[in-house]
Amino acid sequence: MSIRAELKYKIMKDYGAPALMVLQDFKRRKPRPIPEAFGPPLESNKRLKEILSRHYFLSRYTPGVKKVAWVTSGAPVELLRAFDFYTIYPENHSALVGAKKQGADYCGIAEGSGFSQDLCSYARIDLGHMLSGKTPAGKLPKPDLLFCSNNICQTVLYWYKAIAHELNIPLIHFDAPFVTTEQTEADINYMAQQLQDMIPILERVSGRIFYLNIFEDILKRSMETSKTWGAILDAMKAQPAPMTIFDAFGHLAPIVSLRGLPVAQDYYHFLMDEIDTRVTQGIGAISDERYRLIWDNIAIWYKVRFLATFFAERKMNFVTATYTNAWAETTGYLDVKNPWTSMAKTYGQIILNNNLKHRLDLMKKMIKTYSVDGMVMHSTRSCKPYSVGQFDLRKTITADLDLPAVILDADIADERVWSEQQIHTRLEAFCETLEGSKHG
Amino acid sequence: MADLYFAGVDVGSLSTDVSIIDHSGKVLSEIVIPTGVNGSEAAEEAFGSALNLADLTREGITAITATGYGRASVAFATGKTTEISCHGVGAHQLFPRTGTVIDIGGQDSKVIQIDSHGRMLDFTMNDKCAAGTGRFLEVMANRLELDLDELSSPLNIKGESAPISSTCTVFAESEVISLLAKNTPREEIVHGLQRSIVNRIWSMVTSIGVEGEVTLTGGVAHNKGLVALLEEKLGLTLNIPENPQTVGALGGAHIARRAYQSNLESPTN
Known part of the structure; x- marks a missing residue:
């Protein structure tokens, strides 16, 4: 670790990043007018933007100071935090590229190198970034370590293998057996053992020693943060709901990519306070909430604003989603006294690693507790584990709960898959069904 | 008044x-x-x-x-x-006992479930590809140098049909070209195309289910061969409006x- 690099990192952290925030604030154009259909915007949006900009900005000063790990969204990152890795989440970065409507450019770079168009767009964008160095975040550091888990999909393993091969760096894979009925003792022990086996490798790559007490503190912080995130989502049971799920897609970023760090913990307390105030004062995310909806699957990042406006104008608000819930659903299993087995339970049972019956029961429960009137399912080309089974889920849920539903065929970050006219007709027809079912 | x-x-x-x-x-x-x-x-x-x-x-x-x-x-x-x-309301007006509407339109096809007042309860549509739509038949009629009426002449449903495996209109057209190059009789190709559409419709119907009488709407309802195949596949008689379009x-x-x-x-x- 060079003193010069460390000094530079410290200066950037203490002075550079705050200066950047002031500059960004100054440069920010006049805020876009908020359509009438929406309630007042969340104050927390500004803070969120600052945290994320700062995280990406500081990452470029990490060489020589901190080891960098690229991590998948479902990986047990708490363990890496004990070694002070600077973590970058390619999925989060790809979502950012998608939201900026640049997904097709990055995907094109990966496709030009021979990666199939059928591959997940998060993967293609990330590979496109790795191959070209392009990023809307300015500059990202090269990883020293790759850390993935197949608890979200099998693709991540092959995607990270491609990066490991290209950059010649170590890859740690956390293998989470799929939960076909329920987790077995053997599964839990198998995963707990893997986590402990990772310690010597992480010590070698990071040059730091593992201290159990540091790890336990991180775990405690992670638990507490996820619990706050869960409470924020719970607050959306209020009528009107204090935010829309489209807001939550954005506010999800820290729990995914900064989990276990004080910055995420503090942020969610801040957001919780604001949400609580809104609930107490009866402030809704949309001006006139008449219908409440559930969203299934990952966001369509390049169409978040379009969808938010489309529904808000029709007095419809998304109040819950399986996607945002994923970072609150299983963290209740975390237990500082049994760190290894409790992490195995938490990370082994997340929604995409769990069976369809589990998902059906979960969705039915969410529909009831959030007073949901209709369901929108995004069938995404990129994420097969999330999209397979949606037709069956839809059929059962519509029949059992008499709930109107629609499936949108799109993609998370590759905007070439979006077909505006077709989606529009489907959405309008869905709204007609919904209005008919409530008033008919 | x-x-x-x-x-x-x-x-x-x-x-x-x-x-x-x-x-x-x-x-x-x-x-x-x-x-x-x-x-x-x-x-x-x-x-x-x-x-x-x-x-x-x-x-x-x-x-x-x-x-x-x-x-x-x-x-x-x-x-x-x-x-x-x-389409739900229109089908209900013509055939009041309709519970399910299959509409095969120009650029999409849909299956709609309606209640006893013709109000839509649920629906499903084909995905972005034009296979399984009127446009698909139009493209193929053009390729086979048949007009749409010729393409719709009733066929013996037990007759031979050429396999059209593709789920994409453009690729299906290439399949038709290669079948023509192999001198496959046009009737067999037509039959294969109709089967291909019926299979696409069938998967939509099964995803949503059949309730009550089934009414077929959209210009493709003029295609008698296709109607016969669809009826055979569904195992029921379809209501066909006089002016399905x-x-x-x-x-x-x-x-x-x-x-x-x-x-x-x-x-x-």
Whole structure:
């Protein structure tokens, strides 16, 4: 670790990043007018933007100071935090590229190198970034370590293998057996053992020693943060709901990519306070909430604003989603006294690693507790584990709960898959069904 | 009470259809013209012709529902509704016991479940590809140098059919080209194409389920061979409207009529 690099990192952290925030604030154009259909915007949006900009900005000063790990969204990152890795989440970065409507450019770079168009767009964008160095975040550091888990999909393993091969760096894979009925003792022990086996490798790559007490503190912080995130989502049971799920897609970023760090913990307390105030004062995310909806699957990042406006104008608000819930659903299993087995339970049972019956029961429960009137399912080309089974889920849920539903065929970050006219007709027809079912 | 008239204008991707009804629901005129490149001009033209046919003036129409892909371009409409709802209502008017509507339109196909009032309960549509739609048949008719009527001649459903495996219109066209190159009889290819569409429709029907009588709408309902295959696959007899292309427009006209009548009944008016 060079003193010069460390000094530079410290200066950037203490002075550079705050200066950047002031500059960004100054440069920010006049805020876009908020359509009438929406309630007042969340104050927390500004803070969120600052945290994320700062995280990406500081990452470029990490060489020589901190080891960098690229991590998948479902990986047990708490363990890496004990070694002070600077973590970058390619999925989060790809979502950012998608939201900026640049997904097709990055995907094109990966496709030009021979990666199939059928591959997940998060993967293609990330590979496109790795191959070209392009990023809307300015500059990202090269990883020293790759850390993935197949608890979200099998693709991540092959995607990270491609990066490991290209950059010649170590890859740690956390293998989470799929939960076909329920987790077995053997599964839990198998995963707990893997986590402990990772310690010597992480010590070698990071040059730091593992201290159990540091790890336990991180775990405690992670638990507490996820619990706050869960409470924020719970607050959306209020009528009107204090935010829309489209807001939550954005506010999800820290729990995914900064989990276990004080910055995420503090942020969610801040957001919780604001949400609580809104609930107490009866402030809704949309001006006139008449219908409440559930969203299934990952966001369509390049169409978040379009969808938010489309529904808000029709007095419809998304109040819950399986996607945002994923970072609150299983963290209740975390237990500082049994760190290894409790992490195995938490990370082994997340929604995409769990069976369809589990998902059906979960969705039915969410529909009831959030007073949901209709369901929108995004069938995404990129994420097969999330999209397979949606037709069956839809059929059962519509029949059992008499709930109107629609499936949108799109993609998370590759905007070439979006077909505006077709989606529009489907959405309008869905709204007609919904209005008919409530008033008919 | 003065006579009241209502119209539905369905601007689809291939055809623009207009239906005019009176207050009792009696059909006074129906028109089908190609949409061409300008949906709003097609709507004007078709509406004008339908008015002439019914011997009415534009001012005489109380309310007009626009539907179809070009519904936003119908400036003279008093309301807009998706073609999915319109097909449901239209099919219900023609065949009141309809529980399921299969609409095979120009650029998409859909299966719609409706209640005993014709209100949509649930629907499913094909994904972005045009396979399984009227456009698919049009492309293939062109390739086979047959007109759509020839393509729809009734076939022996037990007859041979050439395998058309592709789920993509463009690739299916390449398959047809290679079948023609192998001197496969055109009847077999036609049969294969019809089977291919029926299979696509079948998967949509199974995803949503069949309730009550099944009514087939959209121009493809003219294709007798396809209807026979679909009936065989579903194991039931389909209701086929006399003018399957105007069912959406008819539904639109009825929606306009219902909206007007419920407004009259509403205590605020």
